[in-house]
Amino acid sequence: MRLSRTACIGQALSFLLLLVILAVAAPRTAAADEASDDPWPDLQTAIFADRQIADGSSFMHLEAPARAADAAVVPLEIKFDPAQMPGLTVKTITLVIDKNPAPVAAVFHLAAVMPDPSIGTRIRVNEYTNIHAVAEMTDGKLYMAKVFVKAAGGCSAPAVKTPAEAVAHLGEMKLKLPPDATAGQARRAQLMIRHPNFSGMQMDQVTRYYIPAKFIEAIDITYDGKPLMSVEGNISLSENPFIEFSLKPDQAGEMSVTARDSDGAVFKKAWPVPASS
Amino acid sequence: MILLAGIWLGATAAAADDSALTVTEIAPGIFVHQGVHAEATPENLGGIANIGFIIGDDSIAVIDTGGSLREGKALLAAIRQISPLPVRYVINTHFHPDHIFGNGAFAASHPEVIAHANLPRSLAARAGDYLASARSAMGQSFLGTEIPNPKRLVGKTDDIDLGHRRLHLTAFPPAHTDADLTVYDEKTGTIFAGDLLFMERIPSIDGSVLGWLKAIDKLRRVKAQRVVPGHGPVSAPWPAALDDEERYLFVIATETRKALANGESLRQATATVGQSERPNWQLFDAYNERNVTAAYTELEWEE
Numbered sequence: 001m002r003l004s005r006t007a008c009i010g011q012a013l014s015f016l017l018l019l020v021i022l023a024v025a026a027p028r029t030a031a032a033d034e035a036s037d038d039p040w041p042d043l044q045t046a047i048f049a050d051r052q053i054a055d056g057s058s059f060m061h062l063e064a065p066a067r068a069a070d071a072a073v074v075p076l077e078i079k080f081d082p083a084q085m086p087g088l089t090v091k092t093i094t095l096v097i098d099k100n101p102a103p104v105a106a107v108f109h110l111a112a113v114m115p116d117p118s119i120g121t122r123i124r125v126n127e128y129t130n131i132h133a134v135a136e137m138t139d140g141k142l143y144m145a146k147v148f149v150k151a152a153g154g155c156s157a158p159a160v161k162t163p164a165e166a167v168a169h170l171g172e173m174k175l176k177l178p179p180d181a182t183a184g185q186a187r188r189a190q191l192m193i194r195h196p197n198f199s200g201m202q203m204d205q206v207t208r209y210y211i212p213a214k215f216i217e218a219i220d221i222t223y224d225g226k227p228l229m230s231v232e233g234n235i236s237l238s239e240n241p242f243i244e245f246s247l248k249p250d251q252a253g254e255m256s257v258t259a260r261d262s263d264g265a266v267f268k269k270a271w272p273v274p275a276s277s
Numbered sequence: 278m279i280l281l282a283g284i285w286l287g288a289t290a291a292a293a294d295d296s297a298l299t300v301t302e303i304a305p306g307i308f309v310h311q312g313v314h315a316e317a318t319p320e321n322l323g324g325i326a327n328i329g330f331i332i333g334d335d336s337i338a339v340i341d342t343g344g345s346l347r348e349g350k351a352l353l354a355a356i357r358q359i360s361p362l363p364v365r366y367v368i369n370t371h372f373h374p375d376h377i378f379g380n381g382a383f384a385a386s387h388p389e390v391i392a393h394a395n396l397p398r399s400l401a402a403r404a405g406d407y408l409a410s411a412r413s414a415m416g417q418s419f420l421g422t423e424i425p426n427p428k429r430l431v432g433k434t435d436d437i438d439l440g441h442r443r444l445h446l447t448a449f450p451p452a453h454t455d456a457d458l459t460v461y462d463e464k465t466g467t468i469f470a471g472d473l474l475f476m477e478r479i480p481s482i483d484g485s486v487l488g489w490l491k492a493i494d495k496l497r498r499v500k501a502q503r504v505v506p507g508h509g510p511v512s513a514p515w516p517a518a519l520d521d522e523e524r525y526l527f528v529i530a531t532e533t534r535k536a537l538a539n540g541e542s543l544r545q546a547t548a549t550v551g552q553s554e555r556p557n558w559q560l561f562d563a564y565n566e567r568n569v570t571a572a573y574t575e576l577e578w579e580e
Contacts, residue, residue: 070570122543
C-alpha cells in the first residue's frame, strides 16, 4: 500500500473512514469485538486483502527495545535466519506500526542478489503498539513476525533539534561500510539521508496550522546500475532516514542512491565500493 | 560595588502564606526558588526548575516563571512580599515547560517578555505535546496555563536596565536546546545559566552535545562570582559549578564516538555509553539513554 503525500492527519482520517466501511461491510464476531482495540485484523485486510499470512517466527523476528528511550528514534531490526528458510527468498517486506496514524512505515523491495534480507531502520512510535513485519517470498507466500514496543509521542514530537542545520544539510547522504570486509563476504551497509521527515502532525500553536508533512517517500539503491533495493518510505520513519542492509559485491563497483521526497525534491549520491582484500 | 565571594550570607524570605514560593536571596536583590529533582506532579505544580527575580531601583526582572500558571502566581506572591516595584521584564532562558509555563501569572503588569530568537519557532513545534503531557502529569494544578508569546527576541546579545542595575543577555547557538539565553547581573557578578547548567540532576540533551561543550567553554570566560543553575542549588561558585556537567557531556561525546568507530549500533550504544556516570546524577535512568540517542544521531554525521 502506497500512502499518499497528504498530511498525517488526513491519512488518519481516511484510514478511520476505511475502518468504518470495513466494519459495516464485514459484521464482526463476538471474539473480534473483545479484541476491538487491536487494529491488526482490519489493517491486515486493508493492506493484504484476503491473502493468507503464515507465522514466520521460525525464521524471522523483529528486534526493538521493549521501552524506547526516544519515541521519535526507535531502532528496529527485521532479522531473517537464512539457515531456517531453505529455498525461500524474500521479495518484499512491509513494515506496519499498528497504532501509528500512518501505519505502513515502509515497504522494502529486495533484489534477488541481496545475500541476507535482514533490514535495520529507525522509526517513530506514536503510542504503545504492536509492530508487524510481513515478508512476501518469491513464491508469493506471506509470512509475518511481530514485536510490542512501549513508546509514545514520536509522530508529533519535533525530532528536529536544530532546524537551521536540517535545512542547511537537506538531502545529504552518507554510506557506511565496514572497512575490513573480505572478498565474497556479505557486509552490512548503513545508508543515512539528512531529511527532517516532517510528520505533518506538529501544530504551530500560534497559527493553529499544522506544519506540512514533508518526508522521504522513495529510495532506490543500485549497484553498478543493477537494482539492489528500493524503499517506499513514510512519516513513520525517523528524521534522517536510516536503512541498514546487506551487500555482497563480486567485484569493485559503484553504489548509487536516489531519494525523492514528498515535495518532489530528488537527492542523488554515488560511492565507489572498493574490491575487498 | 564589589562583593567578596563568601561574604554574602543569603537570607531566606519566610513564606508568610503558603501561596508564596520560598525564595532565597543569593546576592543583594537576587532571589531564587529551588526546583525539586523530580518529574512534574500535581503536588509540585511543575516546580522542578530553579526560577528567580532581580530587583533594581525602578523595576523587577523575572527569570523563568515555573512549570504552571499556579507556580508563576506563587512566584509573584513571593515577589510581592519583598518589593512593590513593577515586574517590567519576563525573561525565558529556553522553551522547556518547567521554565516557561508560569509566564501568564505576570500578564497583568504587561511586562516585556524576552526570549532567544529561536524560541517562538521551536516552542510552536513542541507546544501541543508540552501542553498535553503537562495536563496529564498535573491535572487540575495545570488549569489556566497558556503558551507564552515573547515579543522581545534576542539574536545575539541585549541589555535591560532595572534602574541602576543592568542585565546583560546572551543568546547561544544550539546547546541544551536551540534557544538558550543567559542573564548576567553586572552589579553582583551573578549569572543565570538557565539549563545550560544542570547540577545534581542529569543534564538532558535537546540540542547538540558538541554545541553544549562549546557553550561551556564560552561560559567559562565570563567573569562571574556565582551562578544560578537551571537545576541544582540556588547558587554555586563560578566556574567550578560547570565541572560535573562538562565531564558528563564529555564522557557521552567521547564514548559515543568510540561506539561509532567500533561499528556499534544505536541500540548497543544506548546500553553502554555513559554508565560510569550513573552514581553522579539524579534521574540518570530517565534521561541517559535519550541523551545517548541524541549524541549518537548527531555524531554519526561526523566524518
